[in-house]
Amino acid sequence: TVAQVNAGMAGLFIVEDDIEDALDLTSGEFDLPLVLQDRRFDADNQLLYVNNMHDRMMGFRGDTLLLNGQLDKTISVSTRPYRLRLLNGSNSRIYILAWDDQSSMKVIGTDGGLVEHPILTRYITLGPAERAALWVDFSDYDIGTQLILLDYGGSDPTPIAIFSVDTVSDFRMSLPTQLCDIETIDVEQIPNKDTPRQFEFSMGQMSPTINNLTYDMNAVAENEVVRLGDVEIWEFSNNVNSGGMMPMPHPVHMHGHQFQIIERTVDPNFAQQWAGIINGYLDYGWKDTLVLMPGETARVAVRFDHYEGIFVYHCHMLE
Numbered sequence: 001t002v003a004q005v006n007a008g009m010a011g012l013f014i015v016e017d018d019i020e021d022a023l024d025l026t027s028g029e030f031d032l033p034l035v036l037q038d039r040r041f042d043a044d045n046q047l048l049y050v051n052n053m054h055d056r057m058m059g060f061r062g063d064t065l066l067l068n069g070q071l072d073k074t075i076s077v078s079t080r081p082y083r084l085r086l087l088n089g090s091n092s093r094i095y096i097l098a099w100d101d102q103s104s105m106k107v108i109g110t111d112g113g114l115v116e117h118p119i120l121t122r123y124i125t126l127g128p129a130e131r132a133a134l135w136v137d138f139s140d141y142d143i144g145t146q147l148i149l150l151d152y153g154g155s156d157p158t159p160i161a162i163f164s165v166d167t168v169s170d171f172r173m174s175l176p177t178q179l180c181d182i183e184t185i186d187v188e189q190i191p192n193k194d195t196p197r198q199f200e201f202s203m204g205q206m207s208p209t210i211n212n213l214t215y216d217m218n219a220v221a222e223n224e225v226v227r228l229g230d231v232e233i234w235e236f237s238n239n240v241n242s243g244g245m246m247p248m249p250h251p252v253h254m255h256g257h258q259f260q261i262i263e264r265t266v267d268p269n270f271a272q273q274w275a276g277i278i279n280g281y282l283d284y285g286w287k288d289t290l291v292l293m294p295g296e297t298a299r300v301a302v303r304f305d306h307y308e309g310i311f312v313y314h315c316h317m318l319e
Contacts, residue, residue: 010089038062059092098123109133112286125280127251127291196233247294256311259302267295
């Protein structure tokens with residue numbers, strides 16, 4: 001998987017429904033899918049994947065940021081609204097994204113689709129496999145303006161894309177204040193609300209584990225059997241006492257099912273250290289991926305419907 005993703009085999013599917021169609025949001029050339037990836041290149045400008053011990057244990061991180069496979073990508077836009085569909089397609093990098101002019105980002109969707117109301121935030125945090133949809137109205141900018149999307153996840157802010165306002169458009173549209181209705185799962189009605197299933201993600205003894213177990217394609221642990229149709233509380237935690245290993249983030253990803261994030265808590269010893277990341281979380285709507293920083297715990301409500309059979313949940317750092 002890591003070799004294929006490094007070679008470019010990471011993309012997205014766009015799924016639409018009647019609710020979204022009724023809103024008549026931007027489409028076609030004004031609806032932009034944007035895949036974020038980091039890469040390394042050798043002296044001949046060929047892709048380089050170095051599977052050394054550090055990469056295997058802590059996750060691959062490239063020194064070059066690409067958008068849709070391109071470096072320093074410039075996107076020509078008109079003075080009208082656009083929708084940007086962002087996917088973190090990197091092996092392990094966590095992005096902290098913001099505009100260079102410090103204007104607010106307007107979030108209209110997360111992993112599972114539209115959120116109920118547009119969300120204004122100064123920056124967003126995206127772990128591997130996480131998605132976000134942004135609404136950007138370039139009619140707010142003069143012709144000739146260049147709006148830069150920056151990543152603050154490294155030592156210095158790094159440009160990912162330049163949106164160059166080049167063309168005048170008379171099209172105007174106000175973003176609806178109500179995008180959809182999301183049924184909030186009533187936690188008080190969930191049978192295991194006081195005794196959630198617990199899953200501890202660790203990196204100890206040179207091996208990644210969940211509840212001290214390593215991955216087995218054909219094994220299902222006793223606490224991993226759920227009943228079709230049930231709604232449950234699952235609690236994910238990032239163990240900071242991992243046998244001497246350096247604590248690392250775990251982007252928790254669930255296949256086949258989506259969840260609502262109920263609450264997060266973080267060890268006070270780590271709260272200030274991770275504040276710049278945690279404040280950018282998009283814990284809204286239906287999710288299937290969440291970032292857990294060291295010392296952090298998250299509770300989610302998940303409904304096990306539509307699918308009967310074995311599914312995978314894992315840390316999405318591919319190494």
